[in-house]
Amino acid sequence: MPHVLIVTAVPPERDAVTSAFRGTAPVTEAPLPGGRRLHRLADGGGTLDVLAGGVGPAAAAAATATALTAADLAGRPYTLVVSAGIGGGFPDAEGAPAAPGGVIVADALVAADLGAQTATGFAPVTALGFGTDSHRSPAPLVRALAEATGARVGPVLTVSTATGTARRAAELADRHPGAAAEAMEGFGVAEAAAAHGVPVLEVRTVSNAVGPRDRDAWRIPEALAALGGACAALPGVLRAWQA
Template sequence: MHILVATAVPVERDAVARAFPGTGPEAAVEVPRPGTVLHRLPDGWDLLAAGVGPALAAASTAAALTAAALDSAPYGLVVSAGIGGGFAPDAPVGSLVVADEITAADLGAETADGFLPVTDLGFGTVTHRPPAGLVRAVAAATGARTGTVLTGSTVTGTAERAALLRARHPRALAEAMEGFGVAEAAAAHGVPVLELRAVSNPVGPRDRAAWRIGDALTALTDAFGKLAPVLRSWNPHER
């Protein structure tokens, strides 16, 4: 199955590439796409540093999906992957989270009565749900926790904001900035999506000294080493 893995930045993309023995970042072939460049591994996986934030991630992923379709080599699965913040105590630093719901945390309207998601305003969607069987298989293979991964255009930086998000989304385990954008692009092409996050820091006050980015990138590499056989054997008709 032709698989596209979309990360935010090149260091995350390269962490995924290192999961494939003998085909790390140095073995990737650059494939130009409108506005972006794919890194194609010898075994057919395409890795994309799609950019930071949901808008750029959606645009870059859509460009890759469209180009693949025009080449008569469509993708069977899109994986949004990278590091992210974890909601304590359920997703501690160093843990993995696989999304059973990919939710836009701040897409909607603030009102006097509180936040209204865009769906309550009669538009669009705020949640994409990856294939349940695939989520279970990934969690079993990698030891990842399963729950909601939130996408925001602004990273949470206070305890108050973290508490507000958790109250609004009780099943939230992690927060990142690209998953919903990647999922929107995948949905527009009718391609299933998965999101996997390695937790580098707690969601809340920004304490850069406590971040464990290197450890999270290592966890991401290890996860894809265990994940690859699961994705290769998955039946894409199971939605």
């Protein structure tokens, strides 16, 4: 297994990831500046560090950058960064709703609400001439992980405010055709990874449909269980990818 950093938002997501490896690799902890801790799994062929970095793109970017810098200074730079967690799912191309527990692998990590509202609609930050609003993952790696997990592939949208209405869901789907999921950290993780020249992936499992906020319809335990299962496929996929 290469030297990989997996960044989740919250500890339950982190624990879902590490639980997939318990019994096959010991889990140790390593401190990071600022009081965060990496949960580290080593199997002799590499290491996998899991970090609960916080909610939202800013917290995710800061935590990821801290971990990447610490690894660089230690002389063991990461070879891949993965944003992982649960999120909302968009309907598929045929209009079928996203199934709870479904796995999604991003082919693009998109800042969906980074830009400006204008008289003619939303203008992404790229149209304003500032930076980027999307990062792409290595296509062969995306395909390999999707095949290993039975995942749907498509853009995953990063938002700072989670969607809670049908109107907002429709606006996002119209602006980003083929969007598979919505979450709050992937683009922030990708920005930090890009600054260090490290490739990035995003893996999401569906806890709810993107649309009207209905907490009774959320299926968080199922999504967390699926997240562990999806991440369990990573080491084998990465070995083949980097062979």
